Amino acid sequence: MVARDDEHVDGIHDLGGMQGFGPVETEPDEPVFHERWEGRTYGLAGAALGAGGFNTPMFRHAIERMDPAHYLSSSYYEHWLTAVATLLVEAGIVRGDELGAGFPLSRLATAEDVPPFAPGDGFAVGDRVRVRDVRFGGHTRCPGYVRGRVGTVVRIDPPAPVPELEAHRKERVLEPAYGIRFEATELWGPDADPAAAVHVDLCDRYLEAE
């Protein structure tokens, strides 16, 4: 495998289309919380994020900044616990030593700045669009598997905050957003299911006219 610039490697969380995973294991009559600490973590997370003024993209980014091995080997609520603790420590609301020894935190955010963007004319339902091949090592909601791919606008959504700006600058900037349909063959090649399509909701900055 060719070595890549560390700043531009997709995060371990960007799982769409990744191969090599086994079966999906389901559990009949699964409880909402499997263990007590999961519910406690869920409850405290909302309060802590609110109290610290952390928005959802900041929270998601803190999860994405987890050590990849820790991310893949830990459960959903352990991701939450790690991310909340990381944000609180980074904001100086709690000190690392107050959490006790051996409390793993996420890595520091990349120093890379949010890619610049000039808004276009917008798109209409039926327009063909290509996802810009922008590689950004920080927080984005443009999944890697649609980068560079062509799809069709199927829905115009309410303007949505740009995740990059919320996560990295705590700026809430609304931008046009669209539901885009990608044929499976466009994403995965000619052998893909001819009667399957994947829809991804993308903001204006991720798209260019095809």
Add this chain to the structure above:
Amino acid sequence: MSEDHDHGHHPQPLTPIEERAQALEELLTAKGIVSHEFIDQVVEAYAHDIGPMNGARVVARAWTDPAYKERLLADGTAAIAELGYGGPEGDHIVVVENTPDVHNVVVCTLCSCYPWPVLGLPPNWYKSPPYRARMVREPRALLAEMGCEVPEGVEIRVWDSSAEIRYLVLPERPAGTEDATEDDLAALVSRDAMIGVGRP
């Protein structure tokens, strides 16, 4: 919450993750950022009041009231609010309808986005790497593995709900339920059918 309550659940020593969760909860309560009672209320709400039974009521209403179904497909968020459901992760809900020709299924490849007000919190498999990786790439095969065969001629639409929109699948009403009441129908609707990995 009393110390007795806390410790009553743990006759065994705490595991490392339990220790960490408890350390953070104690620290945040000591700093006045959150209270044990607030967390109790959140846990209770998601354990009992916010779950797939809400989505099932939406589906049953849509099956029995054509005008409601029309509103639901036109503006999911508003129609769902008519039944009293809304809240976190429910600001923009789009309802996608299964038909004899189209099968819809929902995933979040980047994390685990899910329409909490109508389905509650997601099951573990929805959050698992295999589901998130595979559903966008090989939906028909994965659906079959999960017990939901979709014939070759039926189009599969996968919805990667990784932005602001949350999706709810409106399953097809099962044959032979013409005489069922709305309550009967709601009891038939499974969580998996509303994600798109099962049928009612």
